[in-house]
């Protein structure tokens with residue numbers, strides 16, 4: 001069984017990216033499970049806070065989930081052509097302390113997907129993740145990018161992914177990532 005941790009980079013209750021993560025959980029191929037982690041409640045990174053109190057408990061818990069998982073699925077919104085601050089902030093905390101980085105992220109298979117109501121479906125923010133994944137020492141998968149544009153048209157009133165074409169693209173994306181993890 002391949003077990004993934006999925007992280008949505010949005011705190012909004014009605015987040016489209018969280019809806020896409022929920023759809024991934026539903027459509028995971030046989031042999032794969034996806035567990036949603038959460039970045040909610042992670043404080044702003046502050047070196048003084050780290051020096052005084054160490055790694056915040058929520059961050060420490062999430063680090064263990066990622067370390068134990070076979071892969072990480074990042075579901076990223078796009079703000080101003082890049083990674084939203086709350087998501088980057090969470091990764092910055094998760095990368096601490098530096099001597100624990102390779103245990104948590106080293107060689108970790110990582111897939112990125114994302115969605116926006118706009119026309120380009122997070123192309124720019126997904127690209128902005130690449131140098132971050134490099135410095136984390138992760139093993140990003142580039143097999144088949146998933147940019148979901150005009151997402152509001154693909155969801156129903158309860159924010160379930162109902163567009164069959166997008167569902168199929170998501171199934172293929174997850175199957176490709178499963179093969180990559182092997």
Ligand SMILES: Cc1cc2nc3c(=O)[nH]c(=O)nc-3n(C[C@H](O)[C@H](O)[C@H](O)COP(=O)(O)O)c2cc1C
Pocket residue numbers: 010011012014015016017018077078079080081082115116117118119120121122
């Ligand atoms: C500060 C801010 C900047 C944004 N910049 C972009 C952008 O550069 N490209 C884009 O496609 N959407 C942009 N958006 C729109 C987001 O894609 C949209 O709010 C989306 O719903 C956020 O993801 P979520 O639904 O998962 O919270 C921006 C939204 C905010 C609040």
